[in-house]
Amino acid sequence: MYKKMETSNLYINPSLNSKQQIRFIKLLRTSPKMLFSMNLFAYFVVPSFIPILVTITYLKWLSSSSRTHKNLPPSPWKLPIIRNLHLVGKNYHRSLRKLARKHGPLMLMHLGSVPVVVVSTAHAAQEILKTNELVFLDRGESDIIRKITYGGKDIALSNYGEYWRQLRSIVVLHLLSNKSVQSFQQVREEEMTLMIEKIQETCGSNSVVNFTKLILSFSNDVMCRVALGRKYNGKKFNTMVEQFKQLVVAFSVGQYIPSLSWVDELRGLHARSQKIAKEFDEFLEGVIEERLCIDTKESVDHQDRSFIDILLEKQKEDESGFQFSRDTIKAVILDIFVAATDTTFTALEWAFSELLRNPLVMKTLQKEVNLLAQGKPKINEGDIGKLEYLDAVLKETMRLHAPAPIIPRASSQDVQIMGYEIETGTRIVINVWAIGRDPAIWEEPEEFRPERFLNTSSYDYKGSHFEFIPFGAGRRGCPGTQFANTLIKLALANVVYKFDLALPGGENMDMSESTALTVHRLNHLLLVATPRSKLN
Ligand code: HEM
Numbered sequence: 001m002y003k004k005m006e007t008s009n010l011y012i013n014p015s016l017n018s019k020q021q022i023r024f025i026k027l028l029r030t031s032p033k034m035l036f037s038m039n040l041f042a043y044f045v046v047p048s049f050i051p052i053l054v055t056i057t058y059l060k061w062l063s064s065s066s067r068t069h070k071n072l073p074p075s076p077w078k079l080p081i082i083r084n085l086h087l088v089g090k091n092y093h094r095s096l097r098k099l100a101r102k103h104g105p106l107m108l109m110h111l112g113s114v115p116v117v118v119v120s121t122a123h124a125a126q127e128i129l130k131t132n133e134l135v136f137l138d139r140g141e142s143d144i145i146r147k148i149t150y151g152g153k154d155i156a157l158s159n160y161g162e163y164w165r166q167l168r169s170i171v172v173l174h175l176l177s178n179k180s181v182q183s184f185q186q187v188r189e190e191e192m193t194l195m196i197e198k199i200q201e202t203c204g205s206n207s208v209v210n211f212t213k214l215i216l217s218f219s220n221d222v223m224c225r226v227a228l229g230r231k232y233n234g235k236k237f238n239t240m241v242e243q244f245k246q247l248v249v250a251f252s253v254g255q256y257i258p259s260l261s262w263v264d265e266l267r268g269l270h271a272r273s274q275k276i277a278k279e280f281d282e283f284l285e286g287v288i289e290e291r292l293c294i295d296t297k298e299s300v301d302h303q304d305r306s307f308i309d310i311l312l313e314k315q316k317e318d319e320s321g322f323q324f325s326r327d328t329i330k331a332v333i334l335d336i337f338v339a340a341t342d343t344t345f346t347a348l349e350w351a352f353s354e355l356l357r358n359p360l361v362m363k364t365l366q367k368e369v370n371l372l373a374q375g376k377p378k379i380n381e382g383d384i385g386k387l388e389y390l391d392a393v394l395k396e397t398m399r400l401h402a403p404a405p406i407i408p409r410a411s412s413q414d415v416q417i418m419g420y421e422i423e424t425g426t427r428i429v430i431n432v433w434a435i436g437r438d439p440a441i442w443e444e445p446e447e448f449r450p451e452r453f454l455n456t457s458s459y460d461y462k463g464s465h466f467e468f469i470p471f472g473a474g475r476r477g478c479p480g481t482q483f484a485n486t487l488i489k490l491a492l493a494n495v496v497y498k499f500d501l502a503l504p505g506g507e508n509m510d511m512s513e514s515t516a517l518t519v520h521r522l523n524h525l526l527l528v529a530t531p532r533s534k535l536n
Pocket of ligand 1: 155156157168176335336339340341343344347402403404407408469470471472473474475476477478479480481483484
């Protein structure tokens with residue numbers, strides 16, 4: 001009855017004329033939510049059920065709202081069935097900020113049947129992440145996520161509980177402790193040197209370097225070596241990772257309107273998640289077998305142990321009494337790999353973009369690294385902590401371009417926040433990006449001015465100041481903060497120390513954003529690098 005479009009993976013009513021079909025596809029491409037609503041309304045529901053469905057839902061909605069006399073946070077006006085889903089735009093952090101400006105710092109939205117509270121100021125974030133922390137430690141359930149995380153055996157997306165608590169403490173103590181992060185210094189420095197060499201090769205010919213690809217492969221290679229024991233960067237591996245990331249943010253109709261889960265089946269979402277879960281599982285099984293084989297043959301040197309080796313060792317020791325299944329190991333590795341690679345790459349990409357857009361900042365940073373390096377061939381990791389301006393540049397980048405612009409949490413009990421009732425099971429979305437650009441906190445918030453972070457101890461990465469929380473806060477805050485900062489600063493310091501960077505042909509810097517798990521640049525960052533003649 002419906003025709004599947006090759007390019008869009010959609011089902012199109014063939015009775016439409018070609019003009020109508022083209023208009024339909026254009027509309028769908030404008031937004032995943034639009035994709036859902038158009039598919040749902042125009043092509044499945046309208047022809048037969050819509051009058052009945054709308055009436056029933058509307059009456060139900062009217063009766064439920066008149067029954068509850070709770071003081072719920074302000075909400076935008078709702079449509080029947082999809083309710084506020086149509087209001088979430090492609091750049092969700094931006095559309096949520098726009099809505100919050102109208103409805104307030106704590107805004108209740110209904111995405112289908114799922115209540116979501118959007119948090120848009122530092123004060124409201126503090127109420128959630130600190131004052132009522134214990135109520136908001138869950139992440140919220142999703143069928144798709146469960147499928148690709150071994151039934152919720154991972155750390156980042158699983159709900160709060162004993163399992164998560166024990167797993168997190170193993171990760172924090174054994175994989176991401178200060179000592180463990182330091183033990184990977186050689187890996188970071190080797191990969192940084194390789195990246196510099198790659199840029200160097202382009203210099204003589206004055207050719208354009210695709211910085212996006214370069215830094216993506218840098219963070220990918222570092223994280224592969226750290227988490228998996230060696231590099232994996234073939235096309236098959238990269239495609240698998242990309243598809244996984246797309247799936248994490250894929251829009252699931254069933255998640256918002258459970259009675260319409262069949263739409264997900266029709267769109268092939270479940271089949272796709274099963275396929276990717278299987279591919280990843282086979283890959284990770286291969287990695288584990290390889291590590292076990294190396295370990296038996298040559299007993300991995302303490303220095304060369306990857307995260308997977310450490311977890312396999314913990315499983316053997318069996319001291320903690322924690323159920324360390326192989327699925328747990330695979331889920332944690334997958335989690336860390338995805339959580340770490342995309343975020344560090346995104347932060348680096350925006351940092352270089354802002355430096356290019358702000359030549360004075362670039363000059364000041366180059367001066368600082370010159371002074372520290374005193375003509376040495378490179379800046380070592382041990383010296384990075386002395387670079388105050390670099391620290392300010394990174395903080396300013398994270399304020400304006402939080403790599404994870406939204407922190408997802410969920411409430412585990414009824415609670416009152418800022419005088420409003422939040423019910424059990426409500427999803428929480430903390431708009432870190434909007435908080436970072438709030439004019440009530442930041443002077444000239446849209447300007448890139450690292451100086452605002454100089455000579456102040458007010459802002460750190462620990463999440464103790466809710467105006468600045470790119471790594472989240474509290475018990476569920478990012479455990480990879482130190483790892484990420486060390487890696488990003490090492491790369492930034494050395495690239496600006498060795499090269500002057502420019503846009504090819506003196507173009508204007510395009511700062512458009514993508515729609516993805518992390519918000520990175522929409523278009524690749526293409527630059528021309530020139531070796532700096534005077535390094536002191
Ligand atoms: C610029 C880099 C990074 C940024 C901006 C970032 C940001 C975040 C944020 C916002 C969260 C959620 C925090 C919350 O709910 O309060 C998070 C969680 C997490 N991050 Fe990161 N992250 C980065 C790098 C890394 C790295 C390098 C690793 C590991 C090597 C890592 C591992 C994790 C894990 C495992 C979680 C889940 C924690 C939990 O749910 O208990 N991240 N990160």
